Amino acid sequence: MDAVSEERRARAALARLMEPSDWVGLGLVASVGPIDALRIATGALAPGNGLEAELLRVLDRRSGQPEQSMLQDGLQRWAPRVKDLAPERDLATMERLGGQLLVPGDELWPPALADLELGEPLCLWVRGDPALAVPPANRTVALVGSRDSTNYGNSVTGDIAAGLTQRGYCVVSGGAYGIDAQAHRSALAAAEDPSLPATMAVMACGLDRYYPAGNEELLRSIAARGLLLAEVPPGSAPTRWRFLQRNRLIAALSGTTVVVEARWRSGALNTAHHAAGLGRPVGAVPGSVYSANSAGTHRLLRDGSAVCVTDAAEVAELAGPFDALASSTPQEVLADHDGLGVEDLLLLDALPVRKGVSVDKLVPVAGLPARTVLAGLGRLQARGLAAQDGSGWRRAQSS
Template sequence: MAEALEERRARAALARLMEPSDWVGLALVAALGPVDALRVATGSIGPGRELEGELRRVLDRQAGGAQQSLLGDALQRWAPRVKDLAPERDLATMERLGGRVVIPSDDLWPPALADLELGEPVCLWMRGDLDQGVPALNRNVAIVGSRDSTNYGNSVTGDMAAGLVHRGYCVISGGAYGIDAQAHRSALAAADEADGVTTMAVMACGLDRYYPAGNEDLLRSIAARGIILAEVPPGSAPTRWRFLQRNRLIAALAGVTVVVEARWRSGALNTAHHAAGLGRPVGAVPGSVYSANSAGTHRLLRDGSATCVTDATEVAELAGPFDATGATGQQEVLADHDGLGVEDLLLLDALPIRQGVSIDKLAAVAGLPARSVLAGLGRLESRCLARQDGSGWRRARRP
């Protein structure tokens, strides 16, 4: 217990001492462990003669000349922050906020972050519905895009996020204006009858503040009904570097990353590139060829970096098999696909698993006229594939 507490304090201190993805600092943790790494970083113990070579081995670099000291430069970089280290205060702040500091040995730690290898954060600061835990990788879809989103981008994002939540997915984004905010709002609105966490916001600042301020109400709702997390401690300001490094966490936590709108140079493209580097599928939503907001998504599609997706069904296909009701039920439903016409298959794909929806909503999602939806629902109901309750129409669960 004492060792675990010491490690938690050390990791909390390292998170304040080092910027995200400080490679020398992360190599120091990998070489010595967090407790001794903190002692070396703060000057409590000497580094020893062999440590520079060990860091270079971890970083896979060739030894340079005597004037090139990775650790020496890093110690000078960290020195101004040493006097401000107060991990007990930071831990107490998170406790007061109803959150906690999560480290890799905790059950709450997302195992998917291990795919970042050396870039895995030293700890995570979390607030929200933590009792339900962070959803598994194959349940998470990241939706990212422009902060100055268009009505088209907002509409696509809203339908996509709601459709994914109805299918049992959790929507991850960055809590920013535009596409991020729309993804979170729609996920929360669709979460009334969903089980588990339905949206997570990955922040670039300390969790003692809601940034941007214009999204404070939204971020408070996410903190109450979902999860917000960051790798920087309370009091940390959002900086360009922290935003860029935050993007790698979004990509690592999500089984699929979808870019709805992005300009030619965009933070959303940075997230997509992180996802591709991790071997995660990337989707991009096509837009108008006259819209600068879609120049980045078209670039991804033209380069072959992303797959074209237009709705939640196509995103779910890109994500691969996942069924919130259990694998057995999914196999039974698939077996009953035989003999269904094209319209019935479209309608079946549009039907949510958990929360019922209206005829008009199904018509919009399936791309069918309302009269065809009504007729198709009758056919699916007769085959025990659809049912109606007080909330609307949904997929029927097999007995």
């Protein structure tokens, strides 16, 4: 087996062994490479004496953890899955489905995912027309929102998705009911350029199944005329954690993210937070002040986290022309928090601006373990970016 094939096999195995955004696992891969990382994770290779220190450096953590190390925690977490590893089977399954596995370094690997830094996925399982490639971020717009969308939300989503598709953008969403499904359907209906995916659905489960089942016909259409993508291997079930981590991929693949309808605690807000953390433009569509389905979008607008958009023309203006790669505005936004790691950026964007929240509420929004959130809050507070009051943690007001 050549080195390229061995790395591809190793990444396929690691994708089954580790959950998305398993920071210890990603740190291990960054430290020793995917091949040795798999050997260490499965017990076939003993970790070197300096590996723990290297992990601490890569993850930007401080030493002095009292009991087991991060690596030992990871080894115990991965051990139950070692017996189920069968990367050749997973690769064969994707080949049978007409799909493929993409890994960093491949010609078709989306370069925009590198903006996730350590959070970049180990690999991408892709199903769709083999002649189609993932378009660059500056030609991609994410439309996300509530699963229990209203007629108003569906109508606005349809108009925006069709308008963007006719302007040459690829519409990305999560394949779910509601706003996601309407975005995909309208993009498929309006698509005219056969060289560009009509739409892309980023899934939280393996691509050997169509989930949710009620969208099977829609997802089959996307596989025929667009692309289905996932970072988890075939056979993987959708879980809340995988949905939350899937959202960061939607944000990273898209130059602009638009939330059409979202309740106060909608998962679509998580996607918006990821996009903001990457310095990408975020838009929100206003709704009725009496509609609970628009409470989340109004929250984004009130907090200044999103720009008000009402149609495809305004979204295209927010996204910018195709030849203007996301460089000036995103870099200016990130410069304010220069030096922050990915975890701290995710945590910072999860912090509310006004009323504080508890650590327990920050954990699902940021998509990070509780102890990581606690450590990150300390670092953000030291830099004057987070503050704690009687109601909990919030973002510190800039001077």
